[in-house]
Amino acid sequence: MAVTDRPKFQTTGIMVHVVIALLPGLGVSAWFLGPKVFLVVLVSIFAAVTTEAIGTRSVQILRDGSAVVTGMLIGLCIPSSVAFWVPIVASASAITLGKLVFGGLGKNLFNPAMVGYALVLIAFPMQLVYLDGLTGATALDVLKHQETESLSQLINHPAFGLVGAKHFEWMNLAFLVGGLYLVLLRIVPWLLPLSVLLGIAVPTLVFYPLGDATYSFGSPWFHLFAGGTMLTAFFIATDPVTSPSAKLPQIIYGFFVGSVAFFIRCFGTWADGFAFAILLANAFLPLLEPKKMPRP
Amino acid sequence: MPDQANIRVASDTIVETANSLPSIDWKQATPDVLLERIAEAEVVGMGGAGFPTAKKISLTQQHPPNFVIANGIETDPGVNADKVLLERHLNDVLTGLRIVAKILSAIQSFVAISHERTVQVAQGLLNDNETVRYLKPTFQNGAERELIQMLTGHVVQNDSFPAFDGYLVLNVHTLYAVAEAIEGKPLTKxxxxxxxxxxxxxxxxxxxxxxxxxxxxxxxxxxxxxxxxxxxxxxxxxxxxxxxxxxHALPCIHCGWCDLACPRDIPVESLYLIAGQLEPNLAAQDALNRCNDCGACVVACPSNIHLLDYLRELRHRNDIERERISRATQARLRVDAREQRKRSEAISSDTKRSERMRQQHKWQ
The missing domain is CATH 3.10.20 (Ubiquitin-like (UB roll))
Known part of the structure; x- marks a missing residue:
């Protein structure tokens, strides 16, 4: 019986579709960075699921599948060169500090995956640098540390690819494809990822010509296809629990995430700024949607 | 403690058919006879309201000119009772419609159906002043006021009722029961x-x-x-x-799909969160009043939360709260009136006394 024009999904079904949408990105990552990516992701998922089961003393709670998605996102954020315990620490703290202390799924203020990732990013910064022997430093590191290079020099740097960062542009493309799959299924509201992408592209446009003379902050295309842009825009910023559901708050939220990430990338300490941009935006969420405030 | 009667009601497992009534030739019978039979057979609104049909018809009768609408829009998800009825007993439903139209001497009759195949069959069976329309089974189309507007263009104002404007909307199953009642079978199944x-x-x-x-x-x-x-x-x-x-509901993940699904733009998710506080919230009453229990939010929820239960619960708590406030206000008014009376009595007795004193002084 056609009652609403919206396809019917169950919460568990949503999580299954998110995992399916992440698979192309995971495959491309493994293609460029080596099969160890799979290992990191599996360890992350395992740690997240185990922590949730122990923390809630319940296996029933796992059926919503959110722990699997959290673990998978952490595994995709963390470079595959890390020591085996880093994803375990990240996932365990994501589930405990990011979710369980607030009262479980649906009650958390911050995106659990980003809580765990930010924690290991601050605690073990040297572990989190991409050192694959494949790329050396990533394009975002080059951008930050070799500021004096002119635009043409920058583009010819070996860490750069066709439009974005070498290898990372293909991973971003894969995440874009997966993200569009979720948008087409209407699991993800289209406005949210679009505002995140615009949020990073618009400040880039402002700073791009400015940097052309002496040094560059990178083109819009570069920023859209470098680091974790697409993964964040389609999979992390769209977490229903920690993102707004009304149209205008979605635009503000997405734009905030994108632009803060850009400024951290170009002027901050960290190579990629999405983790902190998301956490900052999460903290502002009750201001954006005051009616959703009553969360314990 | 009052004595409690310890009564246990158990079925005697004997099934008896209801007394069948004599059949009426409805084409010859007068409206009063037909109406009396519908009341006698205890036909009630079978679309959800359960309102006695004879009473509804006679209410509408007082406000001519009349229009009759057969509501075959089935919006409840997963339910096809009306569909099955229309497939098997379309003729009886149309007879019921004609009986009601005869009682009211209605100008026009409408049949709204949400099953395309039945619409095609119905088109071949219609008389001159009867119209059949296919409408999508959306929550708006199924509601009485919205259905009247869709079919006739007439808008029933919020402070009025369809019957007062001369419009009678009856569920197709009710019309079937009407036809059966005239044939002599009371409503039993x-x-x-x-x-x-x-x-x-x-x-x-x-x-x-x-x-x-x-x-x-x-x-x-x-x-x-x-x-x-x-x-x-x-x-x-x-x-x-x-x-x-x-x-087996999962936690709310704040996806906002219930808000998107609501045909009346009620902020369902916010009301759900308010309802979780287990307190009345009169600020939410406006939104609650708009809700017509269609269940679109429940269908949309990916976590299988029965949002309507929460909204009904909040409405119930608000009703109790409003009752409490109105009683408190009345008590306050009574106390104020009493104090006022006492004060005015005291003043009048004061003036009486000073008057008496003055009289006494005068005499001295």
């Missing part, structure tokens, strides 16, 4: 969708026994039905017995 299968069930059957398993049920469709009360029996307006999925 109806089509009920039990877990995807539609069959005739006697009115008065205990709802717990219909499904035949121990799964938790809802009386009505899953989205708009309620949890069964103790010893509840099937009534004429219940069109389904469904399995209650909400007992």
């Amino acid at each position: 109806r089509l009920v969708t039990v877990n995807d299968e539609t069959r005739w069930i006697d009115i008065g059957t205990p709802v717990g026994e219909i499904l035949g398993s121990s799964d938790p049920i809802r009386v009505g469709c899953y989205a708009t039905g309620h949890r069964p009360e103790v010893n509840e029996v099937l009534t004429a307006e219940v069109n389904a017995i469904s399995i209650d999925k909400s007992v």
